Amino acid sequence: MTEHNNVQTLNQFIIQRQADYPNASGELSRLLHHIGIASKIVNRAVNKAGLVDVLGAHGDQNVQGEDQQKLDVFADTHFINALRASGECAAIASEENEDIIIFDDAMGRNAKYVFCMDPLDGSSNIDVNVSIGTIFSIYQRVSKKGELPTKEDFLQEGTKQVAAGYVIYGSSTMLVYTTGNGVNGFTLDPSIGEFCLSHPNIKTPKNGSIYSINEGNYINLPAGVKKYIKYCQEKDPKTNRPYTSRYIGSLVADFHRNLLKGGIFIYPNTSANSNGKLRLLYECNPIAFIAEQAGGKATNGVERILKIKPDSIHQRVPFYTGSSAMVKKAEDFLDFFNNI
Ligand code: AHG
Ligand code: MN
Ligand code: MN
DSSP, rough: OOOOOOOOOHHHHHHHHHHSSOOSSSSSHHHHHHHHHHHHHHOOOOOOOOOOTTTTEEEEEEEEEEESEEEHHHHHHHHHHHHHHSEEEEEETTTSSSSSSEOOOOHHHHHHHEEEEEEEEEEGGGGGGGOEEEEEEEEEOOSSSSSSGGGGGOOGGGGOOEEEEEEEESSSSEEEEESSSOOEEEETTTTEEEEEEEEETTOOOOOSSSSEEGGGGOOOOOOOHHHHHHHSSSOOOGGGGOOOEESSSSSHHHHHHHHHOOOEEEEEEOSSSSTTTBIIIIIEEEEEEEEHHTTTTTEEESGGGGOOOOOSOOEEEEEEEEHHHHHHHHHHHHHHHHHO
């Protein structure tokens, strides 16, 4: 029996943190609590994916023209239901839905927050039992309470996020989030059905020796990125090179490993994706908020991700994130080759 005498559950942590902010009125706490509930429901399905009918394609395509997996739709549905039940969310922008989802009932109309999410990140890995995740980002609405939320509620700079996080359904299931005062990680203890604080105040190493990029795209990459990859592969014991290449195709899992060990994750613009593949609102902004709160960096190769003013809810951006010294080095290569 695991000792629980000094373990702090997610709810205890949220309540304790709320006490640190006297003017916090509990709405955000309730929202985070419901995110925890939806994560447990998705986790249960992920853990049984081989046994229950959640594997394989759903049969439709999402707005990105990507084949939806059954678990994409399952996760989307359960997060939407949990957020509606929280009464604290006015509307959602989800990777799996072309338009925003508005909760046009009494609770939703008077709710303070809007929610962006990638309900299931790493869909290509669902059927082969590789770690996948959920990514979320929370803003205070700019539309007035009582009025219908609009797209403007979602087209806010990432610096305006009030909270952001991800769930990683891996060898253990973890919820990692920030409200702008550091990053904390909670591991799900299935024996009590609670997320328990396991990684307090996560800080990412300034430097690292892991680089994560899909090198299958090599010939279609910008010159500066090609040069940076070669830099990572050169032998130089003084700078701990050659680095190790690690890439499993789930942003949450690749980012989480690099966050804890140090490293850089890159999804640049390629000839197939001229603005990169990852979406600003519900992949890059929340991951960038966490990266910066943990002492790391997140840019589009030129400017902070969090300073980009979105112009559409499914907008894609090139993404460089992780250990600050490594992101800076990659940017130096980009800068040199963009200006020769
Ligand atoms: P999603 O499953 O939500 O569409 O996200 C997949 C993303 C991201 O998780 C991962 O880093 C990237 O796609 C992998 O893309 P490639 O297979 O092109 O490398
Ligand atoms: Mn994704
Ligand atoms: Mn997804």
